[in-house]
Amino acid sequence: MENVIAHKTENGVALAQAWAGLEAAKPGIRIREAAKELGSSEAALVATTVGKNAIRLNNDWKGLVSRLPELGHVMSLTRNDSCILEHKGAFEKISIGGSGAGVGTVIGPIESRMFFYAWHVAFAVEQEKSGRRLVSLQVFDKAGDAIMKVYMQEGKSDYDAFRRLVEDFTSEDQSQEQFTEPYAVKTYAAEPDAEELLYDWADLQDTHDFHSMLTKHQVHRHHAMELAHGPFTYPVDAISTKLILESASKTKLPIMIFVGNRGNIQIHQDKVRTIRVLERGHNGVETWLNVLDPAFNMHLRQDTVGSAWVVKKPTRDGLVTSVEVYDHNKDLVVSFFGLRKPGQRELEEWRTLVSSLPTLS
Incomplete structure (x- = not known):
């Protein structure tokens, strides 16, 4: 059955204010938790910082992924609601194939299988957290959930390459509001053989x-x-x-x-x-x-x-x-x-x- 819930767009200013209030009440709250408490999405929260410490990227996913090795030694993070994996190293051997949107295969210190049909929006993000400067690429699906984050590593990553990548993939759209759409609930056979x-x-x-x-x-x-x-x-x-x-x-x-x-x-x-x-x-x-x-x-x-x-x-x-x-x-x-x-x-x-x-x- 097709999901009948329409696209949802967040008012960027109101959401930013609500997020700031939540962080003041709960210092150190993680962005994923904040999004849930606010009834929003992580992508929508990141979008409120566009023009300040985030830049929207375009959706040339194959081109973007093919450039990741230029960043050198980074940290790649993939998670779901219950588990997180983090690897430090370089994106080395990357191959992109498959029909339609394609699949990216990464082999090396960082190993991944990327399914581009689910990639919806990405940002380059620079923020201060606990006295540290965090610079990252962050990719989200259409529901606003994080797919993958790539964090630069001070003294090991190539920040010039990061700046060139961001310049080459910056989107014309730099709005602070993010459209999200919930995924339809999958249906299965009631009584499989x-x-x-x-x-x-x-x-x-x-x-x-x-x-x-x-x-x-x-x-x-x-x-x-x-x-x-x-x-x-x-x-x-x-x-x-x-x-x-x-x-x-x-x-x-x-x-x-x-x-x-x-x-x-x-x-x-x-x-x-x-x-x-x-x-x-x-x-x-x-x-x-x-x-x-x-x-x-x-x-x-x-x-x-x-x-x-x-x-x-x-x-x-x-x-x-x-x-x-x-x-x-x-x-x-x-x-x-x-x-x-x-x-x-x-x-x-x-x-x-x-x-x-x-x-x-």
């Missing part, structure tokens, strides 16, 4: 075929976990995320971590070292599981985790095992794999770690 789903699941040849299989059967990903319970999936305790990271750190086991949203998936492919659980947030109840390594940070909000599933996918390289973590709305938050490349079999150490996780009935 479990037998046919499991037949196709057993015939998988590559992990990348999994999404198309779900689309073919019009089944929600979490519902697929339930339908495949036994042959290919089983639930584990939500504490498994912490156990995975702590065990991988202790044994120096290289793993893969996938975190995404509508427009970008960021991927970690390496070891993890420093694992910490911290509380933060203005309500004092947010519990975050963190990886705090020099070139990689992960932040997982544990109080939003609803379930975790072990998932087994047959491939031409043998069985591939992952752990998928879902929030209370049954949306995918983060996925964990043992590090492997196409043509390689899965690490036995990873399978051993997964088999040790506490199972649920």
Whole structure:
């Protein structure tokens, strides 16, 4: 069913005043939280600063992404409501293909899969925060949610290249009001054929075929976990995320971590070292599981985790095992794999770690 809610535009002046009032009442509040409290969007808040410390960029997404390597050593951030990945390094090998709006593939210290059909608006932003100058590129979808942010690193990034990039991609539109549009709620088959789903699941040849299989059967990903319970999936305790990271750190086991949203998936492919659980947030109840390594940070909000599933996918390289973590709305938050490349079999150490996780009935 098509969403009947019309486009929403924010009054830039009124929104800026409301945001300033909220920041005065709650110093240090994060922009994503502020947007929710104000009933607005993050993109709309950023737009109120256009002409002061933000510049609208045009929508030449392929051209923009192809220029990211010029920035040198940066920090790339991708998040959803529950999990954040941050990598420091350079955008190295970038390829852009696919039909229509296309897909961008980034390989190197920063690894991403970019889906340009969801990219709607971008800004170059320069702000002072806690005595630091933060310079970034920020991309948002049509609902105003952040897709990706790229932060310059003092003493390591090429700020001249940043200025040239902004000059080349500045939009003619420099308004302080942002149009947003909510996404239509996806519909799925009320009663998918479990037998046919499991037949196709057993015939998988590559992990990348999994999404198309779900689309073919019009089944929600979490519902697929339930339908495949036994042959290919089983639930584990939500504490498994912490156990995975702590065990991988202790044994120096290289793993893969996938975190995404509508427009970008960021991927970690390496070891993890420093694992910490911290509380933060203005309500004092947010519990975050963190990886705090020099070139990689992960932040997982544990109080939003609803379930975790072990998932087994047959491939031409043998069985591939992952752990998928879902929030209370049954949306995918983060996925964990043992590090492997196409043509390689899965690490036995990873399978051993997964088999040790506490199972649920």
